Amino acid sequence: MATVNDHHLTASPSSKSTTKKTFLGLDIGAHEFYSAEMWKALATELVGSTLILLSLATAAVGCSESQHSDPKLTIPLFVFAIAFLFLYVTIPISGGFLNPTFATIAALKGVVTLTRGLCCVVAECLGALLTSVLLRLTMAHPLAHKYSLAGCVMNDAVSNSGVGQGTAFVVEFTTTFLVLFTAVTVAFDRVRAKEIGLAGVTAVIATAYALASFVGITVTGRAGYGGAGLNPARCMAAAVVYGGPLWDGLWVFWAGPILACFVYCAFSLTFAQERMVVTKEVEEPCV
Structure with missing residues (x-):
């Protein structure tokens, strides 16, 4: 989800000979449908999204099932390690968005065209669906039922505890803004990004993601609440594959x-x- 590599920051050569079409000041970028580079990047987003979500889900379930550690502390540590690894690998290839939120902000800020941003969101949603299917096929049924296939849960029907949709919305907005304010501000600042390099930018993003995960898990103090989703594609995919209560409040x-x-x-x-x-x-992104 960063832009250290200049290859991903400039318009493709083929676009310079065409008339620029914009929407609210943002480049639509329809020419990218003919760009082999974009389709290669989308393949990376698809595979990367599948694997990172599978890793995060496995880590979350494993930490929650552990009898020797507090998942509120260990899950963010795994989030940092997993996010750092996948971002470090994918940033030079596709931009390393791996999340509809980051693809959206990149399009709004003019880092990528609207076409590429939308295609990235689609690829990430497909990757999330693949993850949920894999979990459905491989996860033990008791665990799949207990953790709702690692989906986004606001209320636990068994313990009858959790949070309302209003509270969940505030947590989701706040934690997402936290990540954007800390991680995106650095990643989209070409001066600082160049100064700290790929590893530095990746560490900042992974730290922000882990911090948001910790805040989302602990801030409400409600056992039935699974914490901030921090990835709309993950929440949607689990609802599609697992169904049931995951549809409640998916919005x-x-x-x-x-x-x-x-x-x-x-x-x-x-x-x-x-x-x-x-x-x-x-020329004038975000307006």
């Missing part, structure tokens, strides 16, 4: 991140714009 796990993207996008206009990464096709 929260999409509306929260989307609102956070627009709020952050507006807030980021106060930053020094000459330091921000944008495609050559986009």
Whole structure:
């Protein structure tokens, strides 16, 4: 979810000979449908999303089942390690978004075209669906039922505890904005990104993601609440494959991140714009 590699920051050569089409000041980028580079990047987003979500789900279930550690502390540590590994691998190849939230903010900020951003979201959703199918096929039924296939849960029907949709929405918005404010601000700042390099940017993003995970798990203190989703595709995919209570309030796990993207996008206009990464096709992103 970063933009250290200049290869992903500029418009493709084929686009320079075409008339630029924009929507609200953002490059639509329809020409990218003919770009082999974009389709290769989408393949990476698909595979990367599948594997990172599978790893995160396995780690979360394993930590929760462990009798020797507090999952509220160990899960964020695994989130950091897994996020760092996958981002370090995928950033140079596809931009390393691996999450509809990051693909959306990249499109809104003009880091990628609207076409590429939308295609990334589709690829990430397909990857999440593959993850849920794999979990359905491989996870023991008692665990799949207990953890709702590692989906986004607001209430536990067994213990009759959890949070309301309003509370879950606030947590989702806040934790997503936390990640955007800390991670995206650095990743999309070409000066700082160049100074700290790929490993530094990856560490910042992974730390922000782990911190948001910790906040989402602990802030409400309600046992039946699974914490912030932090990935709309994961929540949707689990609902599609597992069904049941995961459909209840699913809108929260999409509306929260989307609102956070627009709020952050507006807030980021106060930053020094000459330091921000944008495609050559986009002159006034986020307006």
